Amino acid sequence: MEKKVLIKFLNGTADAAERSKVMQWLEKDGSREKFDRLLLDRWKNVGEGEDDERDYEALLNKIHARILRPSRSIRPNPWVRYLRVAASALLLMASAYFLKQSAEYTEPVPVISERIIERSTSDGEKLQLTLPDDSKVTLNANSTLSFSSHYGLKERVVRLSGEAFFEVAKDPEKPFRVETDGHMTRALGTKFNTYARSGNFAVALTEGKVAVQGAQTAIELQPGELARSSGSTTISVGPFDMDQVIGWKENTLVFDRKPLTTILEDLERWYGVEMAVDPGLNVNRRVIGTFRNKNLNDVLTGLGFSLGFAFDIDNNTVTISKNRL
Template sequence: MNEDIILKYLQGKADAQECLEVETWAQDSPEHQKTLEQLYYTLFIADRADARDRIDTESALRKLKGEIKKKEKESSYKRSFTRFYRMVGMAAAFIAGAVFAGGVAYGLLSDRFADYTVSTSAGQRAQATLPDGSKVWLNASTSLVYKNSLWSTKREVDLSGEAYFEVAKNKYLPFIVSSKKINTRVLGTKFNVRARAEEHRVVTTLLQGSVQMESPIAPEGRILKPGQSMTIDTHTYQAELVEYSSPNDILTWIDGRLRFNRNTLSSITSLMEKLYDVKFVYEDSSLRNEQFTGDFSTDSTPDAILEVLSLTNHFGFYRKGDVIHLTKQ
């Protein structure tokens, strides 16, 4: 591995191709990753004052050079690190700390290889920008996980909950949303994925571009067109395709709106539990299938929404703390 590129990478000066080279090399074996981490510690541990006071820099650098030489001999990558040694020697004049302090190494670079998680709790929504510039909006009670270090070679996120994506175009590197063994694969598009932990389904709605839905029984995938929504059962992996005349209605949660069009009371209260961090108890299970239509702001309280819906005289309700009981009229 070219040591000049490694140094640029560690200093944050490498371009996309150089980042790809270093990250591919580091992921090739645990030894390479450990070597990269040690180089990082040696070059940048100076920022830690406590390490600066305790460590013999020259001794640590000599030890590190020996470790690198040993690893290079054992590795299939047998390129010389002579120029790197020269750079490390020059850097030593500015480095006041190094890798090994009482046998303990600081896990600074390891953060680059760790999982990144963006999450929301009940009643919250959030927006985030991913490393490639793609944007994602998270609905309430949602978690999104990805590996920052692999982003230049693999654009993949794990989703639990509901999120809307606007994916940066990259025809060479697909963007994959993974949920319950079901993948939504895209190159650049706008779409919404719903994969709630308590629901035995994954629902993908496409607004722009194209996506490919993949499951264990259909690994070749099925292509969606704008305005289409596909629901895949996570038990049987059977798929159902639906055409929407107004697919943007799926995204009302982003704009702070709750719109129901003949939705069952069960689906409405399930959504309200996520938004308002409350619990609903049905004292008559037949109420679950009652259907309602309405348009509300997410700033409305759950009591205000229920007051309007209950004007149909189909049900009543009363509240005990965070638990709302629904009764048959």
């Protein structure tokens, strides 16, 4: 008898002709021993170890005892009963084995490593970002914003160097935090501007409420208030002019008694140029003026007329010199 036919018979996949063929074969001498060996081989392919061998011997003895046990009632062909018992036992063993394997196997949970995402602007460049929680950020020139790739999963934290305007999506369970050197600003759903350059720090609130934490001071701002710190642990609070502080976002430059030297540094960032200033020019003079949507040439023309200097633009280099009139 072909082994594959016997296996199909045990698995219940044999057709009618194959089943009849097996039944006829089992009537022959020696067929029982061969069948026992086949059952043992199948058992060993399912289980392992001494306990499995003892289980097999016990099962085989029970099968044989059941076949040989006398009965007062009319019973079917003992080989049919034998095969049914053997096939059921094999199926049970296979099911138990695979259930055991399934119980021991645990689907591995993929671990996504955390990384830092960084967005930067160069001189003369602005950038608008939408964070994963739909909070919006407008990044001013020469600024850097960084945050974790896990942002929003447990907390909402960004780190800023430079200047940015934030429109924070509301999430009371996960306060939005902006970290800068020496300061931290905490908000829920609000709009505010943060400035952090060269030891100078400022937060201007336009909507909602924020808390500002310094090294030794913590204050809470209301809309229209600005918190400022300059190289010290003290944070001062006062009102601010919207155009002057946040005008850059709408391409509006407002100078309120600002020294020319600071204005020229701002222009370098905003327009992406390098200033070469005549040493004889008084750069400490203060300026009052507003420029809306003006190009660099228009801004310098207005400043030069008020302060008495000439300028020359050569690609990305601007030369500022005293007026020789």
